[in-house]
Amino acid sequence: KSHQNSLQRSAFLALRSSLGPTIGRVPQMRRNFCQTVPYKQKIQEPGCLSRTVLNAYCYGSCNSFFIPANGNESLPFSSCAFCLPRRYRWQTVRLKCPDSVPTIKRKKVQIVSKCRCQTEMI
Amino acid sequence: KSHQNSLQRSAFLALRSSLGPTIGRVPQMRRNFCQTVPYKQKIQEPGCLSRTVLNAYCYGSCNSFFIPANGNESLPFSSCAFCLPRRYRWQTVRLKCPDSVPTIKRKKVQIVSKCRCQTEMI
Numbered sequence: 001k002s003h004q005n006s007l008q009r010s011a012f013l014a015l016r017s018s019l020g021p022t023i024g025r026v027p028q029m030r031r032n033f034c035q036t037v038p039y040k041q042k043i044q045e046p047g048c049l050s051r052t053v054l055n056a057y058c059y060g061s062c063n064s065f066f067i068p069a070n071g072n073e074s075l076p077f078s079s080c081a082f083c084l085p086r087r088y089r090w091q092t093v094r095l096k097c098p099d100s101v102p103t104i105k106r107k108k109v110q111i112v113s114k115c116r117c118q119t120e121m122i
Numbered sequence: 123k124s125h126q127n128s129l130q131r132s133a134f135l136a137l138r139s140s141l142g143p144t145i146g147r148v149p150q151m152r153r154n155f156c157q158t159v160p161y162k163q164k165i166q167e168p169g170c171l172s173r174t175v176l177n178a179y180c181y182g183s184c185n186s187f188f189i190p191a192n193g194n195e196s197l198p199f200s201s202c203a204f205c206l207p208r209r210y211r212w213q214t215v216r217l218k219c220p221d222s223v224p225t226i227k228r229k230k231v232q233i234v235s236k237c238r239c240q241t242e243m244i
Contacts, residue, residue, distance in 0.1 A: 003231055032183065043192065055190055059134070061154065061183040064204040068232045076232070080185040082202040105243070110190045110198070113208065 008079050008119065012077055032117040034060030034083035045105055050096035058083045058115030079119065086116035130241065134187055141203030148181050154239040156205035167227055170219035180205045180237030201241065208238035 007089030036056045044050035088110050095105045104113040158178045166172035182205030189199040210232055217227045 013157075041190070041192065056189065058186075058188040060187070061182050061185050064180075064206070065182070066180040066206050066234075066237065068164065068179065068206075068210075068234055070206075070231075076141070078204075078206070080202070080204040082188075082200075084186070084188050084200070085190075088190075112188075112190055113190065 008081060009062060012063075012079065032060065032062045032081065034058060034062060034114040034115050034117045036112070041109070042109055043093045043095065043109060045095055045097065045107065047099050048095040048105055051090065051095060053093060053107070053111065055111060056115070058085060058112065060115070060117060062077045062117035070113055081117040081119050083115055084113040084118055085110075085114070086118065087114040088112045130185060131205060134185075134201065151207070154182065154185060154203065156180060156237050156239045158234070158237040165215045165217065165229055165231060167217055167219065167229065168186045169216040169221050170227055171213055173217060175213065175215060175233065176232060177231070178234045178237070180207060180234065180241060183238070184239035203241050205237055205238040206240055207232075207234040207236070208240065209236040210234045 013059055035058070037052060037059060038056045040052050041055040042050050042052055061081055062081035064080040065078060091109050093107045093109050093110045095107065097105050098100045141236050153233055157180070159181060160178045161175060162173055162174050163177040164172050184203035187200060188204040191198045213233045215229045215231050217229065219225055219227050
């Protein structure tokens with residue numbers, strides 16, 4: 001598990017134990033899942049020949065919690081993680097555009113290689 | 123399921139079908155879960171007698187996804203839902219503070235009654 005997930009988990013468990021008696025069953029911490037799903041992305045532009053690149057999208061369910069504040073001078077404690085790209089690079093894709101001047105157009109595409117539950121975009 | 127979750131699900135499915143061929147297995151949309159966990163919250167202040175109120179905290183795993191943009195002039199498509207209070211009210215708790223003047227202190231406490239996966243705080 002990532003360091004950040006461990007921090008989030010530790011913070012939640014520590015806080016939960018300080019809350020006082022919970023009524024009923026205490027929920028188990030479930031496992032995050034965040035999938036990196038490869039797909040063939042079509043890069044296109046009007047007047048140009050399209051090209052295909054290998055990319056990936058992120059899909060998952062990440063842990064979040066919200067614990068109310070303890071009176072009006074403190075803040076609620078909340079943490080949200082999202083399934084977002086953890087590793088990516090920018091790739092320049094050159095398209096041939098026969099009827100344009102110049103005949104080459106460049107498009108910058110974000111190529112995602114790994115997704116992960118994280119609390120902010122890297 | 124809430125209206126918002128249906129919107130998020132529909133947007134994701136529509137977008138995914140427009141992506142082009144996916145390599146490998148397409149992930150199933152998993153069910154969100156967002157629990158409302160009752161607990162006894164201790165309201166305290168130095169010099170005052172503490173009181174206990176019935177509150178709840180939120181804990182869960184909500185869906186999120188990130189689909190890279192299709193070139194440099196469009197934006198990535200992403201959506202993140204968090205387990206947050208859906209219904210809550212503000213309650214004023216009066217504490218007796220024998221050594222203070224005045225002898226009553228008021229604290230406003232957010233009492234959470236229902237949590238739900240949602241894309242923003244209500």
